[in-house]
Amino acid sequence: MSRVRTRPTRDDTCEKLFEAAAHVFEEQGIGSVSIEAIAAAAGFSRGAFYSNFKSKDELIIAMLEDHVEQSIRRCLDLLAKHKDPADYIAAFRNMDRTRQDPLGRSPLLHMEMILFVARAEKRRPELAKRLRARRQMITEIVETTAKNTGKTFQDPAWVGAILLALEDGFRLHRLIDPETTPADSFLRAADDLRAAIGVAFDAP
Structure with missing residues (x-):
């Protein structure tokens, strides 16, 4: 028993x-x-x-790590279910946000915690690891969607870095000026970019 x-x-x-x-x-x-x-x-x-x-700092770093891990898992799970880039973006847009971790539900707190850790130079390598993990995740999404659609990218890692910077920028703008920055701004931008540079995907 x-x-x-x-x-x-x-x-x-x-x-x-x-x-x-x-x-x-x-x-x-x-x-x-x-x-x-x-x-x-x-x-x-x-x-x-x-x-x-061991400390409050260690707790904060663990929270940031957990947030990145959960974000990666959610995105890759969606990617496995939605091969077409447009379908993936639509599914991401409609994802149930209430099931996210505390930092996923509170972008302002997420940013505050990043800045709190970044103030101490010795702790910045911990942030760098999470940043690189996020870049790698988006690079994998770029590579997978390109493969699924028969397209090619000259430098998927650079495209991933651009998209991540775009996402972080819109998140900050949303916190500062929500009236002119809709919640889905990043997804709209990603979809517009996908359509605008569609011809470039076929570049040799």
Whole structure:
């Protein structure tokens, strides 16, 4: 007879800490939030926090890593189901955002956390790893969609870097001026670019 698990697994604990940290960070600001406040918001003791993370900085980096991993998984899952670029963009546009991680649901907090980590030069390599992972993901999407449509790119990695910069730029513009930056601005731009440079896909 199997035993019923009564204690949370590390993944369960991390998920609750991520959600709690996101809530108190948004409410009080990242710099002013203590480890005790995060643990209490998650319903855990200080000891439970330290059994998973050595510091608040480590928790933040783990949250950023989890966000990137989930984003990559969602995008590649969609890509496996939608071979045509237009279908992929449409599916991405209609994706259920409520099921995303805390940083996926709060672009402003995501950006604040990136800046918080970037302020310390010694922590920037951690951000660089996530940036490279995102670039690689978009490069894979570019390569796969090109292959599925029988097209070619001179430099898929560069196209991926352009698209990622475009996405980050529109995210920032959306936070600053939502009235003139619709939520689907990046997807509209990507679709327009796909159509505008369609002839270039066939370049030798």
